[in-house]
Amino acid sequence: MEDLMSVVDWSRYQFALTAIYHWLFVPLTLGLSLIVAVMESIYVKTGDVKWLKTTKFWMLLFGINFAIGVATGIILEFEFGTNWSNYSWFVGDIFGAPLAIEGSLAFFMEATFVAVMFFGWNRVGKKFHLASTWLTWLGASISALWILVANAWMQYPVGMEFDPAQMRNVMDNFWALFSGVAVNKYFHSVMSGWALGGVFVIGVSCWFLWKKRNVEFAIRSIKVGGWIGLIGLLLTMWTGDGSAVQVAEKQPMKLAAMEGLYNGSKGQSLVGIGVLNPDKRWNNDKKEYNWAIEIPYGLSILATHDPHAFVPGVSDLINGVAINENGDTINTVSYAERIEMGRASHEALRAYDKARIAGDQAALAAAQKDLEKNYKYFGYGYFDSVDEAIPPIALTFYSFRVMVGLGSYFILFFVFVLFAAYKKEWLQKKSWIQWVAMLSIPLVYLCSQAGWIVAEVGRQPWTVQDLLPTRAAISAISVSSVMVTFWMFAAIFTILLIAEVSIMCRQISKESKKSL
Numbered sequence: 001m002e003d004l005m006s007v008v009d010w011s012r013y014q015f016a017l018t019a020i021y022h023w024l025f026v027p028l029t030l031g032l033s034l035i036v037a038v039m040e041s042i043y044v045k046t047g048d049v050k051w052l053k054t055t056k057f058w059m060l061l062f063g064i065n066f067a068i069g070v071a072t073g074i075i076l077e078f079e080f081g082t083n084w085s086n087y088s089w090f091v092g093d094i095f096g097a098p099l100a101i102e103g104s105l106a107f108f109m110e111a112t113f114v115a116v117m118f119f120g121w122n123r124v125g126k127k128f129h130l131a132s133t134w135l136t137w138l139g140a141s142i143s144a145l146w147i148l149v150a151n152a153w154m155q156y157p158v159g160m161e162f163d164p165a166q167m168r169n170v171m172d173n174f175w176a177l178f179s180g181v182a183v184n185k186y187f188h189s190v191m192s193g194w195a196l197g198g199v200f201v202i203g204v205s206c207w208f209l210w211k212k213r214n215v216e217f218a219i220r221s222i223k224v225g226g227w228i229g230l231i232g233l234l235l236t237m238w239t240g241d242g243s244a245v246q247v248a249e250k251q252p253m254k255l256a257a258m259e260g261l262y263n264g265s266k267g268q269s270l271v272g273i274g275v276l277n278p279d280k281r282w283n284n285d286k287k288e289y290n291w292a293i294e295i296p297y298g299l300s301i302l303a304t305h306d307p308h309a310f311v312p313g314v315s316d317l318i319n320g321v322a323i324n325e326n327g328d329t330i331n332t333v334s335y336a337e338r339i340e341m342g343r344a345s346h347e348a349l350r351a352y353d354k355a356r357i358a359g360d361q362a363a364l365a366a367a368q369k370d371l372e373k374n375y376k377y378f379g380y381g382y383f384d385s386v387d388e389a390i391p392p393i394a395l396t397f398y399s400f401r402v403m404v405g406l407g408s409y410f411i412l413f414f415v416f417v418l419f420a421a422y423k424k425e426w427l428q429k430k431s432w433i434q435w436v437a438m439l440s441i442p443l444v445y446l447c448s449q450a451g452w453i454v455a456e457v458g459r460q461p462w463t464v465q466d467l468l469p470t471r472a473a474i475s476a477i478s479v480s481s482v483m484v485t486f487w488m489f490a491a492i493f494t495i496l497l498i499a500e501v502s503i504m505c506r507q508i509s510k511e512s513k514k515s516l
Contacts (some may be wrong), residue, residue, distance in 0.1 A: 008471050010482040011083040014489060016456070018076045021493040023452050024445065025069030025500075030144060030190055031197015032062040033137035035228055037130075042224075044130050054220055056121075057511050058201065059133075061504055063118055068500045072493060083482065087463050087473035094160045094171045095150050102146035110139030144190055152182035155455075156250045157464050162375055164352045164368060169467075181246045185455075188239040191232045192448060195410060198229015199437075199444040202417055204508060206437035209427055222421045230414035237407065241302070247458075248303035251465060253317050253389070254458035257396040259299055261313035262288050264321075268311040270298025273401065276394055282315045282387075314393070318386050333377070335386040342381025345374035379467045388469075391460045399453040406447035413440060 036059045043051035077099065080088050088095075116124065116132035124132070153159075159176030160169045202225045205218040247255045255261075260276045261268070274292030297307035304311070312321050320334035333341070348370035355363035383389055413436075420426040420433060427433060459465065463473040 006479045014486040022072040027193035027196040030193030085475040098146040098150040148186045156181040184242040191235040194232025198225040201225030203441040206434040210434040226418040257391045258400040260397040264311045264313040266310045268299040269294040338377040338380040341374040341377040346381045396458040399450040402450040
């Protein structure tokens with residue numbers, strides 16, 4: 001068992017490492033591709049060569065980032081086969097469909113038009129080139145759609161049924177994959193990329209202002225980046241509200257972890273800032289927070305849009321108290337009962353297999369009936385105690401507050417920078433604004449990564465919610481092989497990141513000496 005858990009842990013670390021590095025590049029691709037398309041649209045409409053130079057500069061930085069993002073994304077998909085083969089077998093029929101569409105449609109579309117976008121200057125007409133730029137953005141957005149649909153399905157598995165004869169899940173409703181969870185996750189992730197791209201453009205442009213180079217170019221870029229970033233962030237907050245409602249309905253344990261909430265109540269407050277009590281457990285009476293500043297009724301409003309609604313905590317959920325899709329408080333199946341039902345479904349599956357081999361149709365039908373009755377909690381049968389079903393609360397709790405806190409900061413950031421951009425002497429003369437903008441680039445990446453941590457760590461210990469925990473999803477590989485590849489990937493990804501940053505900085509410095 002120790003070796004098994006070591007393989008599970010190291011496989012999780014490796015996948016998290018790859019995903020974190022990959023997510024450094026994806027949001028910037030989504031944001032910069034839109035910003036470049038808007039800039040080129042202004043050039044085509046006005047015919048002003050200054051906008052052409054502006055477009056080409058940001059397009060160059062987009063291309064550098066795009067190339068590195070593709071490399072990390074390919075490795076990420078390979079890991080499903082190398083480290084998570086049981087997962088791939090168990091749900092590959094569903095999970096593989098959106099990824100196949102992404103690879104055969106969106107990625108090829110993106111790759112085709114990105115070539116025209118970079119090498120089509122003076123070879124195709126202005127309007128055709130502009131269309132290629134917009135189609136590159138569209139391809140990147142569609143690519144993100146299919147990946148996020150697949151990820152959302154892991155959070156809320158629908159559109160499939162379990163086939164005991166194959167001992168795997170098969171798809172029975174493709175369109176069910178576009179659930180409320182998927183829709184909110186897609187728009188939340190993509191539009192947060194717009195905000196990240198906006199901060200990146202503003203920060204780099206402020207470097208030009210600090211160096212007193214290409215001032216007009218910098219102001220132009222800040223205006224476009226600022227408006228797209230502000231619109232993206234406002235829409236991100238709106239879709240975040242929808243995501244919170246979906247999490248409350250479909251993944252209440254994740255919501256409880258996000259809030260560090262153990263014992264819920266009606267009119268539940270939301271912790272704005274606080275420190276968790278590390279000694280608190282679901283089955284003891286210790287206080288939840290060492291200190292906290294709370295917003296009255298905040299969590300009830302966030303989860304249900306009803307200030308008086310009941311929101312369950314970790315202890316409530318384990319003991320069988322939850323809210324249904326209508327937001328009503330209900331007594332549901334406790335986690336101890338879920339474990340028993342999960343084990344019963346495992347026994348029924350084994351009985352089904354024996355009956356199938358023996359050709360006993362009566363026993364086969366009885367086993368299938370028992371399996372269908374308990375399959376909803378199939379994944380809980382792998383647990384030895386209810387504690388194993390609780391996500392890492394501290395990491396989820398603090399990551400959520402980093403995301404929300406920095407998101408609030410960036411609303412003020414965009415509003416202030418846009419105001420200053422139209423009073424351009426402010427941006428030129430006040431170096432502290434320039435420094436704040438430049439230092440905001442790492443902060444927006446921290447905000448983006450914190451959001452990913454909330455989404456993925458809050459889902460633990462599941463690869464597929466309620467059906468397949470991480471311990472049952474891994475490949476039959478040795479701990480040493482996973483450890484070796486972990487450190488190998490860590491080195492490769494770090495080198496790629498350093499290479500990207502150094503190439504970008506070199507290009508920014510090089511282009512700053514030109515007239516833009």
